[in-house]
Amino acid sequence: MAFFYLLLAVLLLFGMIGAIVYFFTDMTKQLKYTILSALVLGWILVAIYSYYQNQKRILIDKLYYEFSHGRVLECEAPFGERVKVDKNSFNFVSGTLVFVGKEGSSYEGLVVPIDSCKLE
Structure with missing residues (x-):
């Protein structure tokens, strides 16, 4: 509005x-x-x-809604590799609109911008 x-x-x-x-x-x-x-x-x-x-x-x-409801997003990491983003491996940071890999996951510390994502 x-x-x-x-x-x-x-x-x-x-x-x-x-x-x-x-x-x-x-x-x-x-x-x-x-x-x-x-x-x-x-x-x-x-x-x-x-x-x-x-x-x-x-x-x-839409992407955030799908992520928060358990769907898997296909994203491109900063170095060009394709990453499957889900709630088990990533947290969403709303201030910067990025997904950050959770501690203990194979993606720990990886930062993926939401702009590079699409629904799988």
Whole structure:
């Protein structure tokens, strides 16, 4: 929901700036249209970035849900090897969004980012 509030605030800000530039300045029409086009392009880029980040967050939430319910995730470790991540061998660290190998397991100390994982 915060995504939509952000987009609404940005749209309102761009609209106000565009109205001020269009109605209250002594610029040529070409310059006004150029500035307005740049503002609209900026809004579109913000919307695309926000959409991408939202999709990434949804994927991370799905991966964490599956991990916490006992499913096995297939991940790529930092050195390129494929690792099967499960609750028996790894802990999830929510602050950094990584899986850390548990003490006593064969993956002890291994850090695997959740971005490199997919469902098996």
